[in-house]
Amino acid sequence: MSTQTASVAEKKPTGGGPREFLSITDSRTGKVYELPIENGTVKALDLRQIKTGPEDFGLMTYDPAFMNTASCKSRITFIDGDKGILRYRGYPIDQLAEHSNYLEVAYLILNGELPNLAQYAAWADEITHHTMVHENIKDLMAGFRYDAHPMGMLVSTIGALSTFYPEAKHVHDPAVRRDQIVRLIAKIPTLAAFAYRHSQGLPYVYPENDLSYAGNFLQMMFKIGNYKVDPVLEQAMDVLFILHADHEQNCSTSAMRGIGSSEVDPYSAAAGAVGALYGPLHGGANEAVLRMLREIGSKDKIPQFIKECKESGGDVRLMGFGHRVYKNYDPRAKIIKKMADQVFEVTGRNPLLDIALELERIALSDEYFVKRKLYPNVDFYSGLIYQAMKFPVDMYPVLFAIGRMSGWLAQWQEMIQDKDQKIARPRQVYLGEGERPFVPMTSRK
Ligand code: ACO
Numbered sequence: 001m002s003t004q005t006a007s008v009a010e011k012k013p014t015g016g017g018p019r020e021f022l023s024i025t026d027s028r029t030g031k032v033y034e035l036p037i038e039n040g041t042v043k044a045l046d047l048r049q050i051k052t053g054p055e056d057f058g059l060m061t062y063d064p065a066f067m068n069t070a071s072c073k074s075r076i077t078f079i080d081g082d083k084g085i086l087r088y089r090g091y092p093i094d095q096l097a098e099h100s101n102y103l104e105v106a107y108l109i110l111n112g113e114l115p116n117l118a119q120y121a122a123w124a125d126e127i128t129h130h131t132m133v134h135e136n137i138k139d140l141m142a143g144f145r146y147d148a149h150p151m152g153m154l155v156s157t158i159g160a161l162s163t164f165y166p167e168a169k170h171v172h173d174p175a176v177r178r179d180q181i182v183r184l185i186a187k188i189p190t191l192a193a194f195a196y197r198h199s200q201g202l203p204y205v206y207p208e209n210d211l212s213y214a215g216n217f218l219q220m221m222f223k224i225g226n227y228k229v230d231p232v233l234e235q236a237m238d239v240l241f242i243l244h245a246d247h248e249q250n251c252s253t254s255a256m257r258g259i260g261s262s263e264v265d266p267y268s269a270a271a272g273a274v275g276a277l278y279g280p281l282h283g284g285a286n287e288a289v290l291r292m293l294r295e296i297g298s299k300d301k302i303p304q305f306i307k308e309c310k311e312s313g314g315d316v317r318l319m320g321f322g323h324r325v326y327k328n329y330d331p332r333a334k335i336i337k338k339m340a341d342q343v344f345e346v347t348g349r350n351p352l353l354d355i356a357l358e359l360e361r362i363a364l365s366d367e368y369f370v371k372r373k374l375y376p377n378v379d380f381y382s383g384l385i386y387q388a389m390k391f392p393v394d395m396y397p398v399l400f401a402i403g404r405m406s407g408w409l410a411q412w413q414e415m416i417q418d419k420d421q422k423i424a425r426p427r428q429v430y431l432g433e434g435e436r437p438f439v440p441m442t443s444r445k
Contacts, residue, residue: 084328130186159271193220246407283397286383320380
């Protein structure tokens with residue numbers, strides 16, 4: 001077979017363009033192609049030129065679950081899973097958790113830079129003055145069953161907001177976009193707290209403007225009589241929101257971008273993102289950690305549990321351990337573990353903590369976990385803190401959604417402004433029947 005260099009190579013730049021290429025030989029034709037490499041990627045569309053003949057559609061990649069496909073260029077969040085690094089706009093997560101607050105981090109994620117004093121004051125004031133929801137939302141809430149899951153209620157009420165703000169559909173107008181971003185970040189704690197109060201049969205508590213973002217959420221959740229927000233718990237809630245604010249192209253963020261790519265309003269896209277987060281593989285793992293710790297019951301049962309994990313061939317898992325991206329200690333888990341002591345000083349020590357600490361100690365020195373690079377992830381300790389703060393387990397993914405709203409919106413905005421983006425529309429490998437004639441029902445076997 002003769003070897004020739006085909007069309008992609010003809011694009012090889014002579015000047016300042018990409019200088020690195022991937023050479024591919026198509027064994028079907030013997031042709032050699034050179035695909036430009038840029039930012040460690042080759043363009044999937046460049047493969048389309050690799051054909052066996054004029055009738056051939058061209059080569060595609062097959063990548064279920066997007067295990068190795070970059071769907072966008074982003075400047076928001078950087079993760080190095082091997083080194084356990086997480087940064088928002090370049091700032092390490094531990095520095096933000098220690099020195100910043102959630103609203104400042106939300107501003108950073110959305111705008112690319114930390115705000116100065118005046119910018120922060122204006123932003124915090126704007127968010128604080130958009131926390132109320134239309135009274136009709138309460139009627140909508142009243143329609144849910146007494147035991148409705150708060151995530152189901154959140155999906156519905158966030159989606160319903162689009163009917164209150166019909167101008168939100170003008171997604172290419174920056175001023176309109178900004179108004180909806182403010183509304184969504186401001187209102188999600190109110191919707192979340194209302195959903196909880198509905199499930200408890202408690203009257204709704206309205207936002208209070210002299211409280212912080214986290215403090216206001218806690219009072220809307222728990223206020224009965226003379227409730228006062230504890231500053232340690234307020235700080236812990238704020239840090240938990242920061243830790244969950246963004247995590248680049250995860251399942252719910254991809255849902256937000258995918259739905260948003262149809263140019264629907266951001267309320268509808270965010271409702272879809274909350275729906276994605278509702279799934280047990282995404283927002284529900286910390287609940288599974290608590291269940292596991294309760295089932296283990298006492299420290300002396302840990303060795304037996306670890307043995308079952310190792311011998312089950314992956315069926316029994318140490319929940320809160322392992323991560324698709326992190327092959328090192330999840331930096332968020334480190335921060336949460338440190339914070340747990342401060343929280344338990346206020347709430348009393350969660351008895352499950354001792355089991356968790358011992359479980360971590362044993363697992364991190366066990367060859368099975370070491371070899372597979374299984375370390376605690378963000379969910380290993382967060383459930384213990386939420387439980388100590390008196391959140392019911394159904395609310396855990398809701399807390400995640402409140403923090404993640406700023407990340408979803410930043411990613412949505414980046415997608416809307418990205419000239420490379422179009423409506424998301426993956427290809428498929430069709431393996432079904434070829435053409436066949438319709439058979440009338442009476443003639444079918
Ligand atoms: N306990 C015991 N063994 C595990 C665990 C675990 N938690 N996680 C992975 N393994 C083992 C697997 O059995 C497999 O072993 P093998 O090589 O002998 O077959 C190996 O480690 C690789 O596991 P995969 O499932 O292929 O890794 P993947 O990257 O697909 O999974 C996941 C990541 C889903 C998070 C996994 O580690 C897991 O199930 N962890 C427990 C659930 C959990 O904590 N989820 C929360 C993630 S954080 C978040 O979503 C916010």
